[in-house]
Amino acid sequence: MLNWVLVFVFLVQLLHQSAADETSVFAVQNGAIVGQPAVLNCNFGNESSKIFWQKGPELLLFDNQITAALYMDRLQVVDGEDWESNFKLDPVSHLDAGSYTCKNILGLNKTVNLYVNKIPSVEVEIIQTTVKEGETVDVGSCSALKSKPASTIWFEEVEAPGGESHQVESLNLTETTNDSLLISSVRTLSLQFSKQMNGNKYACVIKHPDVEVPIRKLLIDAINVQYAPSIRMKRGVAELENGKEVVREENDSLQVTCRAQGNPMPKVTWTYLAKNPDANETVTGKLPLNFVAGKQNGEGEVTLRSSQLRTSGLNNGTFVCTAEGDIFPSISASFDLYVYDAPTTTVAPTTTSVPEDITEDTTVVVGEAVTPEKSYKAGGMSPVIIAILVAAICFVCIIVVIGVVRYFMTHKGEYYTNELKTTNSDPDIEDDDMDDHGGMTEAELLGSRKTEHFV
Numbered sequence: 447m448l449n450w451v452l453v454f455v456f457l458v459q460l461l462h463q464s465a466a467d468e469t470s471v472f473a474v475q476n477g478a479i480v481g482q483p484a485v486l487n488c489n490f491g492n493e494s495s496k497i498f499w500q501k502g503p504e505l506l507l508f509d510n511q512i513t514a515a516l517y518m519d520r521l522q523v524v525d526g527e528d529w530e531s532n533f534k535l536d537p538v539s540h541l542d543a544g545s546y547t548c549k550n551i552l553g554l555n556k557t558v559n560l561y562v563n564k565i566p567s568v569e570v571e572i573i574q575t576t577v578k579e580g581e582t583v584d585v586g587s588c589s590a591l592k593s594k595p596a597s598t599i600w601f602e603e604v605e606a607p608g609g610e611s612h613q614v615e616s617l618n619l620t621e622t623t624n625d626s627l628l629i630s631s632v633r634t635l636s637l638q639f640s641k642q643m644n645g646n647k648y649a650c651v652i653k654h655p656d657v658e659v660p661i662r663k664l665l666i667d668a669i670n671v672q673y674a675p676s677i678r679m680k681r682g683v684a685e686l687e688n689g690k691e692v693v694r695e696e697n698d699s700l701q702v703t704c705r706a707q708g709n710p711m712p713k714v715t716w717t718y719l720a721k722n723p724d725a726n727e728t729v730t731g732k733l734p735l736n737f738v739a740g741k742q743n744g745e746g747e748v749t750l751r752s753s754q755l756r757t758s759g760l761n762n763g764t765f766v767c768t769a770e771g772d773i774f775p776s777i778s779a780s781f782d783l784y785v786y787d788a789p790t791t792t793v794a795p796t797t798t799s800v801p802e803d804i805t806e807d808t809t810v811v812v813g814e815a816v817t818p819e820k821s822y823k824a825g826g827m828s829p830v831i832i833a834i835l836v837a838a839i840c841f842v843c844i845i846v847v848i849g850v851v852r853y854f855m856t857h858k859g860e861y862y863t864n865e866l867k868t869t870n871s872d873p874d875i876e877d878d879d880m881d882d883h884g885g886m887t888e889a890e891l892l893g894s895r896k897t898e899h900f901v
Contacts, residue, residue: 478538479656480564488548488556489530497531497550507533540564563656566593570665579673582638586665588650592628597654599633604647644671674774675708688779696757696788704767706746712769714748719764734761755785
């Protein structure tokens with residue numbers, strides 16, 4: 447019965463207001479956030495009269511009495527002076543936004559505009575955390591649901607503790623949807639990944655006008671970037687390039703380390719390729735008996751060792767390091783080993799220090815001709831120098847022989863004949879008489895002189 451009375455009074459008041467000569471209108475704006483309380487105030491100075499509130503056509507409050515059944519559990523009357531009326535909505539819903547009108551029986555009214563914002567609820571979704579190098583992949587999404595006004599979303603790469611995070615630009619834009627004046631925003635983290643990004647952490651950040659500090663939520667704890675394996679060989683501390691020829695003396699030691707890197711970590715193995723000179727083919731087999739390959743450590747390293755090298759074809763050949771994986775193709779690197787015989791004689795040292803007879807240069811760029819490079823010090827002579835000296839001696843001998851032959855072919859000689867001269871006046875001289883010199887002079891005995899070539 448009371449409700450009907452209130453409605454009747456309200457209708458009478460409306461008629462009175464429309465007939466009033468003077469009506470004062472005031473406008474006040476209030477802001478609230480969903481889930482928090484909001485207080486609306488209305489007063490008309492010292493004009494003490496009954497005041498009622500309405501939202502649109504619905505009567506909420508009359509003379510500090512709640513009349514709207516839907517607001518019973520959230521609307522509370524706040525004490526004040528006789529000429530004012532205050533009430534509180536707790537908690538505020540986004541549907542409470544709008545214009546509220548308070549009036550008194552004297553025809554005065556006031557409009558109060560209530561603006562209600564809503565801080566979004568944040569949700570993250572992991573799409574995938576394992577990617578391959580070079581791929582562009584959506585790894586996760588971040589949602590700001592039922593926000594008013596719309597929220598801004600971006601992503602950050604999370605650094606180690608104590609470091610600064612920095613923003614990363616996703617390849618996807620933010621998508622928004624509207625539902626009952628509320629806005630939901632969703633953005634997906636899409637990146638092109640490299641192996642340097644392996645293990646990175648990513649978080650989504652949401653900025654709302656009513657929140658001073660942006661909302662952060664971890665999206666990806668650690669991204670797993672898979673990449674193809676790579677191989678490096680080292681002899682001691684020096685790099686050993688693929689295809690390099692290593693020359694050592696018999697009974698020397700050798701140590702070569704092969705390191706493979708990749709994700710997932712590949713399996714590293716050593717194999718031996720021996721040349722079969724009879725069949726002119728390469729035979730793949732196990733390592734020689736005097737070689738040992740160690741176990742693979744956490745860095746992907748396997749060391750090949752020999753404490754005493756052998757000749758006679760037992761160690762000469764190619765040693766191959768192979769990295770095998772389940773996802774990417776296998777790769778390999780190799781070096782050629784040549785072991786030469788140890789010298790049979792030893793040159794006595796001339797100083798107290800131990801001479802180093804042979805040193806090797808182990809750095810060769812891939813693609814160059816592979817030849818053993820030696821430098822011989824005191825105690826021996828390089829075969830190259832010996833070959834040059836022999837060639838020079840042969841060349842000099844050939845030049846000398848050519849000169850002598852040419853000399854004999856071009857030089858002229860002279861000699862005297864022992865023939866006797868005969869005259870027309872003595873035609874009957876016999877041969878036996880020729881032996882009787884009969885007192886002839888030496889010039890007559892020598893006869894004539896002749897000149898001829900030796901050759």
